[in-house]
Amino acid sequence: MIDLNKMKLNRIYLNFMLVLGLTLAIPFGSAAAAASTVESSLHKPLRSDAVLKIGSTSAVVNGMTMTVQPVYEKNGVTMAPVNVLIRMFRLDYNYDQKNRSFWFKTRLFEQQQLSFKLGERKGESNNGLKIRTFTLSAAPFEKKGSLMVPLRDIVEQLGGKISYDAKTKxxxxxxxxxxVTDSKYRIGDSSNSWSIAAPKGFKPESLAKKEDCDGCFAISGSAGDRPYSLIFSVSESSSSLTPKQLQEETIAQLKPSQVVMESRFAKQPAGEFSVVSTSWNNAFSIQYNEYWTIQAGKRIYSIVISQDNYGNGRIVGERxxxxxxxxxxFKTSFHSGDPNLFDIYEN
Structure with missing residues (x-):
């Protein structure tokens, strides 16, 4: 049986990722969550791409076709409808008709807000730490109900890349x-037989000594400007449980204040996981937890991915x-002969 109550907040911090003043509280309890759940199929990795054609009213955005105001080129500047970028980059946006101004705000990767006015080439970028201005190649304007913007300027301001095939337009x-993950190093536990990719930028010498965590281990990292944590726990069961049963046990042990946003099953290389996504109001923010659980033999592996909102907008997609x-x-095995695999059990 899974005992989530034993999963405490004692952590092993990777020094290069320590965020001063940050406390990520992971709530666990024995009461059942009040909200109902929704089952869905496996989430696919988030896409962020688009294909457009000069003069065409059709565009493919994140794998889906949409009808758009035709893209066109004028004086060497490609103008495109802003709704393509809103959908592709998953932007929050607002248009002030009185002042003829609008802004975009990123939901994923890192905080950034871009502000413009129709008919003006001046733009402003705000990442929460610094405000800077820049000049657009052409002024945004309205055409048949669509806001048209200089495509390359906006894409590059959002950190994207753009290419053009002159032959096919x-x-x-x-x-x-x-x-998010390191391409070389892995972290694991030889005593409980599991391993996983280390966070991006991991340095072997920064792995701290293992603390008493009642059988759990935690790592922290940062994606853009938003910290996250992963907590690993292993328990044993004499019964063979289905993903559905694992899911029901996870939900039964949530606190009443936790709202179950979604429950689903996810097939990964390690096998089929039960996944439960929750949200709850912390003292200064909304916290999003995602519980991944799988059984291999007699061992039940539970991984909690946690991320706080901290007023930076919706981050479910980023989580x-x-x-x-x-x-x-993630693997339910530990290969001791791998020189790039670091054993938390020995630290």
Whole structure:
């Protein structure tokens, strides 16, 4: 049986990722969550790409076709409808008709807000720490109900890349892609037989001594400007439980204040996981937790991915991106001969 009550907040911090003043509280309890759950299929990795064609009313954005105001070129500047970028980059946005001004705000990767006025080439960028101004290649304007913007300028301000095929008149846009996991190092526990990719930027010498955590181990990282934590716990069961049963046990042990946003099953290289996504109001923020659980033999592996809102807008998509990046690398095994695999049990 899974005992989530034993999973405490004692952590092993990776020094290079320590965020001063941050406390991520992971709530566990024995009461059942009051909210009902929704079952869905496996979440796919978040896409951030688009294909447009000069003069075409059709565009493919994140794999889906949408009808758009035609893209066109004038004086060497490609103008495109802003709704393509809103959907592709998953932007929050607002338009002030009185002042003829609008802004975009990123939901994923890192905080950034871009502000403009129709008919003016001046733009403003605000990442929460610094405000800077820049000049657009052409002024935004309205055309048949669509806001048209200089495509390359906006894409590059959002950290994306753009390419153009003069022969086919096809424009390809690729959104920002900031790796979450390290491409070389892994972290694992030889005593409980599991391993997972280390956070991006991991340095072996920064792995701290293992603290008493009642059988759990935690790592912290940061994606853009938003910290996250992963807590690992292993228990044993004499019964063979289905993913559905694992899911029901996870939900039964949540606190009443936790709202179950979604429950689903996810097939990963390690096998089929039960996944339960929750939210709850912390003292100064909304906290999003995602519980991934799988059984291998007599061992039940539970991984909690946690991320706080801290007033930076909706981050569910970003939490999913972090979760998928790590869980695709999770193994219910430990290969002691791997020189790039660091054993937390021995530290």
């Amino acid at each position: 096809e424009i390809r846009i690729k959104g920002v892609d900031k790796p 999913d991106r972090i979760a998928l990046a790590f869980m695709e690398t």
